[in-house]
Amino acid sequence: MRLEYPSNIKIVKVPCTGRVDIIHMLEAFEGGADGVCLVGCLEGDCHFLTGNIRARKRVEYAKQLLEESGIGKDRLVMYNLSAAEGQRFAQIAREMTEKIRGLGPNPIKAVISRQQTAETKRLYADS
Amino acid sequence: MIVADRKPFQEIIEMLAPYSRILLLGCNECVTVCAVGGAKEVAVLASEIRLRRAKEGIPVEIKEVTLERNCDPEYVETLQPFINDFDVALSMACGCGIQFVGERYRNRIVLPAVNTTFYGVTEQHGVWAERCQGCGNCVLDRTLGICPVTRCAKSLFNGPCGGSQGGVCEVNKETPCAWQLIVDRYKEMGVLDRYLEIQPVKDWSVSRDGGPRKRIREDLKI
Numbered sequence: 646m647r648l649e650y651p652s653n654i655k656i657v658k659v660p661c662t663g664r665v666d667i668i669h670m671l672e673a674f675e676g677g678a679d680g681v682c683l684v685g686c687l688e689g690d691c692h693f694l695t696g697n698i699r700a701r702k703r704v705e706y707a708k709q710l711l712e713e714s715g716i717g718k719d720r721l722v723m724y725n726l727s728a729a730e731g732q733r734f735a736q737i738a739r740e741m742t743e744k745i746r747g748l749g750p751n752p753i754k755a756v757i758s759r760q761q762t763a764e765t766k767r768l769y770a771d772s
Numbered sequence: 773m774i775v776a777d778r779k780p781f782q783e784i785i786e787m788l789a790p791y792s793r794i795l796l797l798g799c800n801e802c803v804t805v806c807a808v809g810g811a812k813e814v815a816v817l818a819s820e821i822r823l824r825r826a827k828e829g830i831p832v833e834i835k836e837v838t839l840e841r842n843c844d845p846e847y848v849e850t851l852q853p854f855i856n857d858f859d860v861a862l863s864m865a866c867g868c869g870i871q872f873v874g875e876r877y878r879n880r881i882v883l884p885a886v887n888t889t890f891y892g893v894t895e896q897h898g899v900w901a902e903r904c905q906g907c908g909n910c911v912l913d914r915t916l917g918i919c920p921v922t923r924c925a926k927s928l929f930n931g932p933c934g935g936s937q938g939g940v941c942e943v944n945k946e947t948p949c950a951w952q953l954i955v956d957r958y959k960e961m962g963v964l965d966r967y968l969e970i971q972p973v974k975d976w977s978v979s980r981d982g983g984p985r986k987r988i989r990e991d992l993k994i
């Protein structure tokens with residue numbers, strides 16, 4: 646299809662969304678991701694029967710954790726689509742990029758970069 | 773198993789406010805099975821704390837250690853080489869484990885990350901329910917395996933009370949009446965006449981009412 650979607654999206658392949666655990670989603674944010682999007686098969690079409698349904702529940706739980714830790718629940722989203730929906734995947738990728746752009750960068754990155762700037766300034770002042 | 777709930781994150785974060793080097797303890801037994809304080813939950817809580825601290829720009833260092841058990845000295849002892857490298861220990865074990873680690877390392881505060889709630893069973897994946905209160909004088913022989921102390925909201929021994937409606941307890945609609953369950957069980961086993969036996973007054977002195985309890989087996993002491 647040679648469809649285009651935003652190049653800032655990094656794809657992590659898993660055998661099934663049922664493999665994605667809470668900690669994987671949190672660690673993505675710890676690693677500086679601005680948003681995380683789980684893309685699973687359509688509900689009822691899971692090769693492992695309920696992997697995507699369990700993933701949906703885990704996403705809901707992880708959203709709570711992200712909210713309480715101050716990252717914000719809206720940065721984590723789950724979509725369901727079939728492997729034949731390339732167009733929709735590209736559209737979701739664009740939607741997600743726009744949504745996250747609206748929310749701004751991962752708040753921990755802003756702090757890290759402020760700290761780095763302060764550190765750089767301090768080093769220059771010392772030299 | 774002993775069942776617990778994780779404390780609200782805000783409460784945990786406030787407890788940790790004065791500290792930057794945190795030893796986060798999990799336990800491989802009961803709290804792992806009820807998915808509140810095993811290695812997995814320790815990793816999730818550590819990640820959450822790091823995210824919050826990173827957002828606030830307050831440094832934090834967390835070491836995650838999940839002991840086989842926090843209520844046995846041989847495992848608690850294994851913390852000895854490094855516990856003093858940390859400002860505080862935050863424990864996801866049950867109340868027993870939290871206290872026991874604190875008793876061994878008297879120069880360190882051990883904070884609770886969970887609220888220990890009951891002795892229970894896994895009714896289904898993700899659902900745990902209370903079954904026993906450790907009353908010290910088990911009557912399950914008389915009630916055919918349904919605990920009136922725990923499962924009756926009033927711990928009645930000659931129930932049910934007037935609040936039993938359609939097999940449901942008056943405290944809430946999700947709680948079956950323990951005495952309905954007991955009577956149903958008598959019927960199931962064909963011994964309904966046992967319901968006519970008046971249960972004697974229970975000796976509560978062997979329960980919590982007699983103060984903290986201790987069990988000693990002289991032959992096992994080293």
Ligand code: SF4
Nearest residue numbers: 799801802843866869
């Ligand atoms: S400390 Fe002991 S009783 Fe408590 S959760 Fe761990 S194994 Fe169970």
Ligand code: SF4
Nearest residue numbers: 904905907910911919
């Ligand atoms: S009667 Fe006592 S020991 Fe037996 S299950 Fe009930 S609370 Fe536990």
